[in-house]
Amino acid sequence: MHFVFMGVSGSGKSTVALRAAERLGLPFAEADAFHPEANIAKMSRGVALTDDDRLPWLRSLAAWIGEREAQGASSMMACSALKRSYRDVLRTGAPDVRFVHLDGPVELIRARLSERAGHFMPTGLLDSQQATLEPLGPDEKGAVLGIAPPPEEIVEAAVAAVRAALAENGESAAHGAG
Ligand SMILES: Nc1ncnc2c1ncn2[C@@H]1O[C@H](COP(=O)(O)OP(=O)(O)OP(=O)(O)O)[C@@H](O)[C@H]1O
Numbered sequence: 001m002h003f004v005f006m007g008v009s010g011s012g013k014s015t016v017a018l019r020a021a022e023r024l025g026l027p028f029a030e031a032d033a034f035h036p037e038a039n040i041a042k043m044s045r046g047v048a049l050t051d052d053d054r055l056p057w058l059r060s061l062a063a064w065i066g067e068r069e070a071q072g073a074s075s076m077m078a079c080s081a082l083k084r085s086y087r088d089v090l091r092t093g094a095p096d097v098r099f100v101h102l103d104g105p106v107e108l109i110r111a112r113l114s115e116r117a118g119h120f121m122p123t124g125l126l127d128s129q130q131a132t133l134e135p136l137g138p139d140e141k142g143a144v145l146g147i148a149p150p151p152e153e154i155v156e157a158a159v160a161a162v163r164a165a166l167a168e169n170g171e172s173a174a175h176g177a178g
């Protein structure tokens with residue numbers, strides 16, 4: 001089973017998913033690290049990516065999930081996955097890909113982004129991220145977590161949700177996808 005922490009830039013995907021993956025001993029991918037240089041350059045200039053910019057990137061992420069699946073491992077990823085069609089690409093990676101949407105008020109996210117240092121993503125792209133975001137549909141497997149609490153609390157909730165999902169499937173994180 002594979003878990004993608006999704007949400008707009010600044011929603012806390014990297015912060016929460018990395019710590020949850022460490023807690024659960026799951027392999028982790030930071031989707032930002034898979035962007036081609038042209039995409040990073042574009043976002044750094046304050047220009048939003050298009051569907052065409054994102055497609056090869058999403059395919060490379062689906063391939064990463066597919067590799068973990070082939071190894072019999074579960075996995076965790078931090079990836080904006082803003083549109084359903086993007087999540088559809090990620091779902092091609094393995095039979096069971098689930099999403100954890102980190103969701104909260106845009107002004108809270110803007111405040112966090114304006115304080116974040118050393119990241120290529122300008123705060124000015126947040127409105128475009130919000131406009132592009134399509135929340136999970138009722139038929140999409142996953143969960144929504146609020147981002148107001150401190151990170152440790154969200155990590156705790158995420159770990160519990162992932163453990164519950166794995167247990168329902170008769171899997172345990174410690175042994176990968178059993
Ligand atoms: N629950 C939280 N409470 C307070 N600050 C937080 C919380 N979660 C994340 N942050 C801070 O908010 C900023 C954005 O978080 P983070 O970089 O994890 O977001 P992201 O969704 O991965 O963003 P991007 O997609 O742009 O990489 C960081 O400076 C992080 O330390």
Ligand SMILES: O=C(O)[C@H](O)[C@@H](O)[C@H](O)[C@H](O)CO
Binds near residue numbers: 054080121129
């Ligand atoms: O689809 C996108 O627009 C991108 O994935 C962005 O969301 C960034 O990569 C990330 O949020 C910035 O750190």
